Amino acid sequence: MSRFRLPKGGRIDRARPISFRFDGKSYGGFVGDTLASALIANGVHLVGRSFKYHRPRGIMTAGADEMNALVGVGADQTRYTPNMRATLVELYHGLVAESQNRWPSLGFDVGAVNDFLSPFFPAGFYYKTFMWPKPAWKQLYEPVIRAAAGLGKAPTASDADRYMQCYAHCDVLVVGAGPAGLAAALAAAETGARVILCDEQREFGGSLLASDTDTAIDGLSAIEWVAKAVEALARHENVTLLTRTTAFGYYPHNFLGLIERVTDHVAQPDPALPRERLWQVRAKEVVLATGALERPLVFPENDRPGVMLADAARTYAARYAARPGTRAVIATAHDEAYRAALTLKQAGVQIAAIADMRPQAEGEWPAAARAAGIEVMTGTAITGTRGRMRVSGATLARIKGDGTAEKGEQFACDLVLMSGGFTPSVHLFSQSKGKLIYDEGLKAFVPGASPERNRSAGACAGETGLHATLESGYAAGEGAVRAAGFGGGLSGRSLTVTEKISAGGGFAGAVPHGRNPSFVKAFVDFQNDSTSKDIKLATREGFLSVEHVKRYTTTGMATDQGKTSNMNMLGILSDTLGKPIPEIGITTFRPPYTPVTFGAFAGMSRGELFDPARRTAIHDWAAEQGAAFEDVSLWKRAHYFPQAGEDMHAAVNRECKAVRESVGVFDASTLGKIEVVGPDAAEFMNRMYINAWTKLEPGRCRYGVMCREDGFVMDDGVVGRIAADRFHVTTTTGGAPAVLNMMEDYLQTEWPDLNVWLTSTTEQWAVIAVQGPNARKVLEPLVGDIDLSAAAMPHMSVREGHICGVQTRLFRVSFTGELGFEVNVPADYGRAVWEAIWASARRFDAVAYGTETMHVLRAEKGFIIVGQETDGTATPDDVGLTWAIGKLKKDFVGKRSLARAQMSNPQRKQLVGLLSLDNRSVLEEGAQIVANPNEPVPMAMIGHVTSSYWSSVLGHPIALAMVKGGRVRLGDTLHVPMPGKTLQVKVVEPVFFDKEGARLND
């Protein structure tokens, strides 16, 4: 075993050794290790390169705040994830990891030349250069910058894993299962309240997992207390325990996002399990027990491999039985570093010295360190380190009365530990829009009031010491559960804790070093290589707001989002600007707390499940016939029915001819359908539609047009009056939900006095259009109780009866210009009736046709399609529908807007037909129309082609267009400039076929 693995202790399972690979080399570890702890236990500290200067970097932390040790994990590209924090990657057998942002290797990285050139790359240098010559930005500078930037590499293959999502409700959500969180959960759970407890680590316990051996809670060791607490919680059915689960986002109304990592730690995951699970939790009350993060000290060369946070080093020794070095220099402004020194000393690490910036260090911890024979130098700062791939020495210097540092003394070491104190993790609290209050003692912000129902406990609330932390946890749990409406059940509790009292401390800012500032780098944001010099430069350049400094220097914008750098940046700003930290302010905390996988947000929403597909009752039949489908809103509609060897045009030409010559059958089920019922139904229709409805007799239909209140056409469709108090309204396929919503809006909020009920019946009816000269003959044998003759059932009428024994609403309507019927039957019978009609129709060489043929046939007749001829800016008159307006109506939705002067401007775009003068060019839909083809760009466009098809029936192309003042241009020749050529078109009436409508009324 490596000499860096302690012979005993820790939370690793020595019975389960595992091997893993890092940068191609094989290493050993144990279950319970993280990748970081295993590397440390193998004596590996160099694990990465920094973003900008490619400086060698090691493992700095033991948790979510890790900014240096980012690795790519995954043996193959379908399961490769870049930028993983080695401190959070659980070790499993066969894990493959690699370092990032280096070429050709971690040890020899060409990019490190940037470090030597760093004088030329201060903060924001790229704003000042790369502007000349102008084309070089695109050709040279930007590609080079882009290639140099970025950390890991995105996977190149589609992700092989799955992700799941679930929603949960609870009375109390406790975030964080350290001492405070466990205490809060215990207090809340006892009442029977629904409690969810989550923690990002593999096991509950938080800091207690790395507890000192002599710590005791209620007579138990810390580890025993944790086990007992977890056991007690697990006994409650009302408690959900989520390990490996990070609460990453706090959204309005106590809605939190949690991400559970289900299989990332498993070598051979159960294929039934998702990789991650996104929990969306609505909590009545939230207890935030998110702990605190140790602050680095900002001193020159504070970034070398082997420089670590003191508490992280202690954690590696105590929790993972990994010895982070052999001889340590410790620099601190906080008592916790003494605790680390003692733990490490016990673990066999020599402590060269503790340099404490504070003038005195007299508490229990410093006393214990001194008693253990550790050299303690107060009023002393660390002013530099040596070493390249690993720290080899540190300089410690006394701080003079004026705050500057003397020349220092060198200490050989392979480990430098630092502690600037602890920053409460107020991320989620701040996301809840909670106000932060600056605590001068901690040199950090602590939670104030939040508009959401939450409370903070333990270290994240600024508590120090185990006793205080547990007390605040119990209190928060009790408070939360009471606020959630749970009374009794809370048991009185006596709490005894054996611990040494920490006197706290803290430092935020740059450590004085007395060296030439031009030649040193003291890192604030390690990953982004932003230094205290950069921050001072930013202020010199007038960036005085904390947000400006952040953005100009990129401090706090790395993948740790400022967890370790924010307070030091504020400290430096405070010194530089001579303003106290609270006056400088703080950057906004945004979700997520730690990065969250895109795939987890997408969850099952992929492929077919990306968006629900609506299919008609006849869909499968069409699919069996080989129909091509198109997406229209959520619907799948049959686009055309190609026969062997046919492309779309051939199929459509055939389908069109068949309809005009004999008969075609079309699935119109996707049309929106709304049943408007009630004594005031006609009045309601009068108000909603531009048409007049009062005089429409039951059994008759009318083409209805609906405007928005702004006067522009919103929707259209045939409306049948089934009875005096009942209308069968049809809408466009895509417009149905909006039409119903608008109808409900007016009915409920403007005209609640009208006695009308609206029901969406879109999915209740299957609609089969039978169109063509033989349409009647097709249906007659199938319909017994409806007289389909022209005399008994004229165009635009509706009858109720039966077809194939199935109840039907049979419309005689036509969107083709042919004799036509639309058979509405209950959707469950849709396919059966369709097949019966199809069988009958085949006697007449019928075709099944799709939406493309429908479009051509209606265009030949000049029938508009809302959304194609109209575009949200067309009035009824623009598209030639003035005739539909009920002239005597005092009001309807949109009427007042149509009365505005500009609405009747004769130069508005109007619907016209276009014929290509060459009689063969099919115009492109969307093509623009000009009067003067010789005008230079920008040309004055007077219109555009809205619909354009080859008419196989007419033997020439046809088009509909919206043209300015189009109706007075009939007969004019206009021009359609296309790339490389200009087409000539003649403006005609927008009807190309059977202008008199004789076929319709056959």
Add this chain to the structure above:
Amino acid sequence: MLLIACPYCGERPETEFRYAGEAHIARPHDPSALNDDEWVDFLYQRANPKGLHVERWRHIHGCARFFNAVRDTVSDRIFKTYEAGEPRPDVNAVAADVLAKESER
């Protein structure tokens, strides 16, 4: 995702609802009596306050009813919901009342 108390159904998640803009903008009884400026005022001018807003929601995937809410557009907190047709409440009083009750608790 907001938690919205439908006056007819109780608390439901936002995804069951559809926002419907500022409340208490009644369609004029006789639009033709309005001049263009008055009409455009009805059509488009909105208070859009930063703070307490009286707004309409529709419980479209529930009871399908429209109703009104008083919401703080800065914190997104909803202080009251009430049925359509009820008079516009004094929003400041509504918010103050809720906050006062909370501080008692």
Add this chain to the structure above:
Amino acid sequence: MQKFSGFSLIRQALSGHQGWQAQWRTPEPKASYDAIVVGGGGHGLGAAYYMAKEHGLKNIAVLERGWLGGGNTGRNTTIIRSNYLFDESAALFDHAVKLWEGLSQELNYNVMFSQRGVLMLAHTVHDVQSFKRHIHANRLNGVDNEWLSAEEAKEFCPPLNISPGMRYPVVGAALQRRGGVARHDAVAWGYARAADALGVDIIQNCEVTGIRRGVNGAVEGVETTKGFIGSKRIGVSAAGHTSVLMAMAGVRMPLESYPLQALVSEPVKPVFPCVVMSNTIHAYISQSDKGELVIGAGTDAYTSYSQRGALHIATHTLDAICELFPMFRRMRMLRNWGGIVDVTPDRSPIIGKTPVPGLFVNCGWGTGGFKATPGSAHVFAHTIATGEPHKINAPFTLERFRDGLMIDEAAAAAVAH
């Protein structure tokens, strides 16, 4: 103004960068100005710059409530394009693109305008019709925009999934090669520095709390947290807060303010060469020079000034990103934030006069304000300085809503039938 160049960078490096001056002054407000711009974002700072540079006004102030570029300028996904359908919009946005093309040199500040191409995906027959209409109109307006087949789109953007089995398969795309992205903060800073050099007073942490009008109704100045500041010409350019500010002058606006979310992934090496937009399934993505995937969402459902959005809106956008780019499923969201967008009834901006003499407004950019920054600033400067709109912003009046003369790009692209 201290000149920025590679040479000056090297020279400063030799003296430890001690010689860099503040990029703009931090003046106290004067008692009055010839013109005041309310709002220190790209649009407002740019307007001040162009007023000073092209209209000879020397006594100008920009008042910013917080920090420069702290509103939507610093919160957007930085997509720049001008392939708009209507003549009015195409003219406005292309005016901006032309200014973008020389902006780094104009300002002597590298705004990193990167013309890597904007690809807009078509998923349905309706999309194809709509895009073709745009392409034809753009061509005749002199705006580049071309149609690509799905295969050509994939060649241009290799990570794109064009599998026909997708729920909404990519059937083609419109590409504007001159479109791209820029560094948002640099736009605000570059304009601020250049305006300051022309004598413009840029006053941060100065919140306007009232707009004072004289007996004749005309503006006389603004009440601020730094006291009253007089001016007979006030331009409001404060996206997200326009309604609040205009209400101070008694003007009601046809605006609603909605949250708009964006997010970035962790940085990775170059993997995404262009900008891709899909209006049909709500996905907007590019990769920043730093390496982050920058992703925009659709607007949230309800009005809000909270500068944050709902989780399900961001989730919906990532659904679409993961469908279009399945290899990004394992990428991770690093940061998610919100801005406030002012939306007009036709989703086009309002740039022009108001019913109050001397008060001008530039607002209502919805989700598209950043791309217009230099063009908008340029014509707004003209409007404030001369009292009349530039011909490019003449159609973007407040009165168009009364008259029904909408410039409705969104409706023109909307799906029905």
